[in-house]
Amino acid sequence: MTRCVSVLALAAALATAPVRAEALDLFGWLPFGSKSSDDEQGQPAVVDPLPYTASLRVSGGPPELETALTGSSELLSQGDRLPSGEAGLIARAVSDFERLVGRLYVEGYYAGTVNIRVAGLDLQQALAAPSLPGPRPVPVTISVDPGPLFTFGTIAITPADDAAQGAGTVFDGASYGLVRGETANSEKILRAERAIVADLKAAGYPFARISRREIVADHDTNRLDVRLSVAAGRAARFGEVSVSGAEATDPDFIVTQAMLPVGGAYSPAEIDRATERLNELGIFSSVRIVPADSITPDGLLPVTIEVSERKRNVIGVGANWSSSEGFGVESYWRRRNLFGRGELLSLEGSVGRIGDNSLSDLEYSARIAFEKPGAFGPQTRFTTSLGARQEVPDAYRSRSITADAFYERDVTDELSVKFGGEVQFADERDVFGNETYLLTGVIGQVTYDTRDDPLNPTKGINALLFAEPAYDIQGANAMLFTRGQISAYRALDDAARFVLAGRLGAGSIIAPSVRSIPAARRFFSGGGGSIRGYAYRNVGPRRNGEVTGGRSFVEASGEIRMTATETIGLVGFVDAGNSFDAMYPDFSRGLKVGFGAGLRYFTPVGPLRFDIAVPLDPEKDDPDFAIYVGLSQAF
Numbered sequence: 001m002t003r004c005v006s007v008l009a010l011a012a013a014l015a016t017a018p019v020r021a022e023a024l025d026l027f028g029w030l031p032f033g034s035k036s037s038d039d040e041q042g043q044p045a046v047v048d049p050l051p052y053t054a055s056l057r058v059s060g061g062p063p064e065l066e067t068a069l070t071g072s073s074e075l076l077s078q079g080d081r082l083p084s085g086e087a088g089l090i091a092r093a094v095s096d097f098e099r100l101v102g103r104l105y106v107e108g109y110y111a112g113t114v115n116i117r118v119a120g121l122d123l124q125q126a127l128a129a130p131s132l133p134g135p136r137p138v139p140v141t142i143s144v145d146p147g148p149l150f151t152f153g154t155i156a157i158t159p160a161d162d163a164a165q166g167a168g169t170v171f172d173g174a175s176y177g178l179v180r181g182e183t184a185n186s187e188k189i190l191r192a193e194r195a196i197v198a199d200l201k202a203a204g205y206p207f208a209r210i211s212r213r214e215i216v217a218d219h220d221t222n223r224l225d226v227r228l229s230v231a232a233g234r235a236a237r238f239g240e241v242s243v244s245g246a247e248a249t250d251p252d253f254i255v256t257q258a259m260l261p262v263g264g265a266y267s268p269a270e271i272d273r274a275t276e277r278l279n280e281l282g283i284f285s286s287v288r289i290v291p292a293d294s295i296t297p298d299g300l301l302p303v304t305i306e307v308s309e310r311k312r313n314v315i316g317v318g319a320n321w322s323s324s325e326g327f328g329v330e331s332y333w334r335r336r337n338l339f340g341r342g343e344l345l346s347l348e349g350s351v352g353r354i355g356d357n358s359l360s361d362l363e364y365s366a367r368i369a370f371e372k373p374g375a376f377g378p379q380t381r382f383t384t385s386l387g388a389r390q391e392v393p394d395a396y397r398s399r400s401i402t403a404d405a406f407y408e409r410d411v412t413d414e415l416s417v418k419f420g421g422e423v424q425f426a427d428e429r430d431v432f433g434n435e436t437y438l439l440t441g442v443i444g445q446v447t448y449d450t451r452d453d454p455l456n457p458t459k460g461i462n463a464l465l466f467a468e469p470a471y472d473i474q475g476a477n478a479m480l481f482t483r484g485q486i487s488a489y490r491a492l493d494d495a496a497r498f499v500l501a502g503r504l505g506a507g508s509i510i511a512p513s514v515r516s517i518p519a520a521r522r523f524f525s526g527g528g529g530s531i532r533g534y535a536y537r538n539v540g541p542r543r544n545g546e547v548t549g550g551r552s553f554v555e556a557s558g559e560i561r562m563t564a565t566e567t568i569g570l571v572g573f574v575d576a577g578n579s580f581d582a583m584y585p586d587f588s589r590g591l592k593v594g595f596g597a598g599l600r601y602f603t604p605v606g607p608l609r610f611d612i613a614v615p616l617d618p619e620k621d622d623p624d625f626a627i628y629v630g631l632s633q634a635f
Helices: 063-072 087-108 121-128 186-202 253-259 268-279
Strands: 001-009 012-014 052-058 115-116 139-143 151-158 209-218 223-231 237-244 284-291 302-308 313-322 325-336 344-354 365-372 380-391 397-410 414-429 433-449 460-472 477-491 497-509 551-564 569-580 592-603 608-616 627-632
Touching: 052 063, 052 344, 063 365, 087 115, 087 121, 087 139, 087 186, 186 223, 186 268, 237 253, 253 268, 253 302, 268 284, 284 551, 414 569, 569 608
Parallel strands: 001 627, 052 139, 151 223, 237 302
Antiparallel strands: 001 313, 012 313, 115 139, 209 223, 284 302, 313 325, 325 344, 344 365, 365 380, 380 397, 397 414, 414 433, 433 460, 460 477, 477 497, 497 551, 551 569, 569 592, 592 608, 608 627
16 A cells, blocks of 8 residues: 655744744744643632632523523632632622623623622621631632613714715614614623724724713613713824834835825724735734824824834744655744845755665755845835756656746735746656756736635635746747636634635646647646645646646645634545646646545644645555645645
8 A cells, every 4th residue: 555644844933143942933832731830821820719609590581691691600610710718709700790780781781780699798798897707618609680671762863063074984783783672781781882982983984982871771661771972083184104113124114015194084994004005025023003192283193103112023933744755854044124125035945855865856946036126116125036956756756946036916806816937947847858958937917816815715715827938948948837726715604614615726727738848838737736636746637657747737626624723623525636738738638636534733823734635536655545734724
């Protein structure tokens, strides 16, 4: 039985200063437990812990109410964390009284009563007693009579100043979730207040507020009357932008990249977008944009961008292992903010197939890259790199040197474009023999991404279109590389416990023949990022039993993802696809299909993926099954 196992090691960023390693801590996630057995869950030891027992009795109301009250009670939910002495127990009981009354209001009960007895004494008696009588553990009883359920009665939302009167916002209670006759949930009132203020701020009033709240519970009719007064304050426009906290970074660069519209109407959405743009530079550990406390006489609101810079030098290391490929190691060094305007210089290297292979059969790569954000204005980047690599999969051996340069632009928050060119020299040996290539190409790429989380998406799509007309100077051949891929995600329930994920990709190379294309640029299918279950790059047209790679491909994947617990997820999947000798997919050759299941362990840096896949139609060099381990979802 042939087995294929691959392991992806998580790269760790290392500060230049030495740090003593007390425990394995991956970005705050401790995979093997807490840092100290004496400091469990970060809680200090309790002085004079007092054991107690607590019970809750609810008179009337639906079963859901008792569940909600139980969850709100610290006496019940924190029973395994003993209070410090009698004073600590009484303080917890007093806190519980307020929490339970608040929960009744949240559920719409405004005439309820809460009675808590500690050691047979009510709270007032317990507070006055020199000590608690009776046995230990101390008995604590909670009795709740919710009373009748209240519904909304009169709803009135009125402007408190001329600005609110003329702001153009319609203060209709129903549009903010306050509907006469519906359950008078206190959270509905708070949500309505937040929404009203948010609407006014979005309309250019930064200091909008609820100036008066009048809530009247009518116990004769069991109705709750709500009267809110809204003050908009003065309208404002963005004023002078200043920067604080910048040390190595040019403040003018920060202001330019933030793109706050000075002179334009104040907008929280503009502040959110500016914060996101600055965070995406990767040079700040935190970004806050703080408006001034007051508006100037000419209607301008100054803002301050507060930043905290990240360490400029970063070292990363990683490792991987495969039963068929041996060990692999990789490392990088990065210098952030090279010239104080967000520039990034990277040196990267990797070595693979370490083990039984000779030095000539090792896979290696080395690359130096430079990135400059804002090179042609905000939301643009210039990138360039020079790299060398050797690839030695079963189908071919390729040694190449590549130089490239690109212009990138974010058209919108979801849409980005990339244009540039590359020059590549390749020396290769495959089933066709030894060939050399000297390619020059012009590259264009469009990306559209609306995913809610790149590492574990539950909704949205991610689409890519790529095209590169190229010319092989060595062989005097013109060719056109094209490919496209789209992934879509949809949650089947409100909690996103069940998610459907699908991916479809296809590509075509317009060229005189397969042989005229560098082997490393041909289309191969199979492996963890393609058709799971099959050997890496082992699906496609063959010559004398050896895979040659093709001029076209098509692949599709489908997954059903289920979140079983907060940290564990399950996945079922099926992949299908093939690579073809023809310039366009030739479906008469059929598709290779693999299927399997997987486990996900959710960490703060993304889900840890463990998949087992079986190929339905294996060929030479394909395993009976394959195991894949990696970080993030498969797509």
